[in-house]
Amino acid sequence: MTALPPTADAERAANDRPIDAESIARLLAAHDYRLTGPRRAVVAAVLAHARPFTAEQIVADLERSAPNIGRATVYRTLEILASLDVLKRVHLADGRAAYVVDAPGHRHHLVCSRCGDVVAFSACPVEQLVRDLSRDTDFAIEGHLLEVFGLCPVCRSAQSALTP
Numbered sequence: 422m423t424a425l426p427p428t429a430d431a432e433r434a435a436n437d438r439p440i441d442a443e444s445i446a447r448l449l450a451a452h453d454y455r456l457t458g459p460r461r462a463v464v465a466a467v468l469a470h471a472r473p474f475t476a477e478q479i480v481a482d483l484e485r486s487a488p489n490i491g492r493a494t495v496y497r498t499l500e501i502l503a504s505l506d507v508l509k510r511v512h513l514a515d516g517r518a519a520y521v522v523d524a525p526g527h528r529h530h531l532v533c534s535r536c537g538d539v540v541a542f543s544a545c546p547v548e549q550l551v552r553d554l555s556r557d558t559d560f561a562i563e564g565h566l567l568e569v570f571g572l573c574p575v576c577r578s579a580q581s582a583l584t585p
């Protein structure tokens with residue numbers, strides 16, 4: 422497999438990864454998924470993104486470095502990684518569905534609506550609400566989604582530099 426060209430995003434990802442390729446390989450093995458060459462390539466492509474990415478972006482990344490990997494394999498591998506909780510589904514500010522690499526566990530994400538920078542947080546502000554809802558409605562609640570959008574510090578200062 423050809424290495425992806427180094428980008429600022431990839432460097433940032435390498436320094437600040439919530440999980441690495443070896444940990445993902447161990448998780449796949451623990452769940453009886455074989456670490457095939459194509460899956461390994463998808464994992465590498467995913468780890469090169471420090472910011473949210475779409476499945477189509479991974480397809481495009483691999484078209485350059487590993488053109489023999491089909492779109493269906495990419496989508497299926499992303500689904501497997503999401504089921505193992507190392508990819509979280511997020512929505513971009515424009516509503517597009519995307520993934521972000523994250524450590525397993527219940528997490529929410531603060532997403533910069535301009536540059537896509539992501540901050541994960543594990544404190545769940547919805548827990549009490551979910552307990553109350555379950556008690557009041559008798560629903561067996563299975564999950565919830567919460568995302569927070571805003572401008573990151575870099576984008577904020579870029580914006581204030583533009584205003585006189």
Ligand SMILES: [Zn+2]
Pocket residue numbers: 533534535536537538572573574575576577
């Ligand atoms: Zn930003």
Ligand SMILES: [Zn+2]
Pocket residue numbers: 527528529544545546547548565567
């Ligand atoms: Zn939560």
